[in-house]
Structure formats: structure tokens, C-alpha cells
Amino acid sequence: MGVTEYSAKKLYAHLGFANGRDTMVAEGYRMDVLHVWGTHELSTADLLEWLGEFSPQSVEWIDDSSCTLRCNIIMINESTVLHVLHKLAEPFDRRVALTAMAAVISTMNTHNNGGDFERALRPPKLSPVEGTSDRLMPPCGRWFKSISSPERALCLYLRIAHKG
Numbered sequence: 001m002g003v004t005e006y007s008a009k010k011l012y013a014h015l016g017f018a019n020g021r022d023t024m025v026a027e028g029y030r031m032d033v034l035h036v037w038g039t040h041e042l043s044t045a046d047l048l049e050w051l052g053e054f055s056p057q058s059v060e061w062i063d064d065s066s067c068t069l070r071c072n073i074i075m076i077n078e079s080t081v082l083h084v085l086h087k088l089a090e091p092f093d094r095r096v097a098l099t100a101m102a103a104v105i106s107t108m109n110t111h112n113n114g115g116d117f118e119r120a121l122r123p124p125k126l127s128p129v130e131g132t133s134d135r136l137m138p139p140c141g142r143w144f145k146s147i148s149s150p151e152r153a154l155c156l157y158l159r160i161a162h163k164g
Contacts, residue, residue, distance in 0.1 A: 003082040011082055014091045015142050015159060021078075024160065031078035033060075033161035034085075037143070038153060046150040047073060054080050081160060089144035089158050 003011070012020045025031060039047065044059045057074040075081050146156040 002079055003086045007086055008082050011085050011144075014093075014144070028163040030161045030163055032075050032081060034073045034075060034081050035159050035161035036073060037157040038155050040154075041152040042150055046152065050148075050150045051084065054084050085144050085158060085160075088148055089146050092143045092145035092157065094140055094143070 009020055012018070012024065015024070017023045021031065036047070044061075047059050048056055051073060055076055057076065059073055075084070141159075143157040143159050146153075146158060149156045
């Protein structure tokens, strides 16, 4: 079963395109290509198997932390990309997640007078391994977070690929 027009409009709106598909095409989006972030430990075979029911065409590797289907991951058509986003992912906005996390921490600090809880949340001082911070940093902007992924993936973030 395909994605309804209403569901497609919600997907476009989440990505910041309330006017829908035509605006995305005009801005250079590749509507038949799924951009995937978080593929650090995955191979082309892992990704093609994960999306097997959607008949992905190929994978275009961009760097060690992201790939696109058609491969940025290339799908048969744009309806298939919408179907993947609708079936395998949920809306994710990093800004909203960070705001919610800050509110929870603030509430917990208020109830705990700050002290022990705040210290427990402080990350240990570690020296970063060169070149890893960009691989571990969550993506900025509007994405869909996968609700399923290949076993070796921590978490995958998806959106429609851009030509640039």
C-alpha cells in the first residue's frame, strides 16, 4: 500500500516544506533518493538487505558516516522513498529533542536542588580521538529517525537527498 496524499504532505512539512513536493524539486532535492546518516559500521550489503522489501537500486557512498539510496540510497521512484520514511521512521528534530532534554534536566535539578544529579550528568573529561566527533555528532536540521535498522547500526537518520 502506498502513502496517502495527507501522509506525504506531513512528511514534506516535517522536512520544512509545507508547500510540498514541487518546492523540494525546485530547490534541488532528489525525490527518488533517500539520504541516510549514521551508517558508520554498515556495508552496502547491510543497507540493501535492510531495505530489501523496497527494492533499493544502489548505494552512493558520500563519506564514512553517511550514504544516500539510489545510493545516497537510490530507490525505484519517489513514492518508494515516501513509503520508507512512512513505514520505517518517525519525525525527528534535533532542536526539539535538545529543548525537551533541557526541560527534563531543569525539572530534575529543581527537585534535586541541583547537586548530585547535576554532577552525575556531567560527562567525564575525555580526549577526543581525532576525526571522530563529526561521525558521532547527531545531524542538525530536520530528519526522520529510523524505528528499525540493521543490527550493527546504533541509529539511522533519514531524509530526502539533495543534489548539492
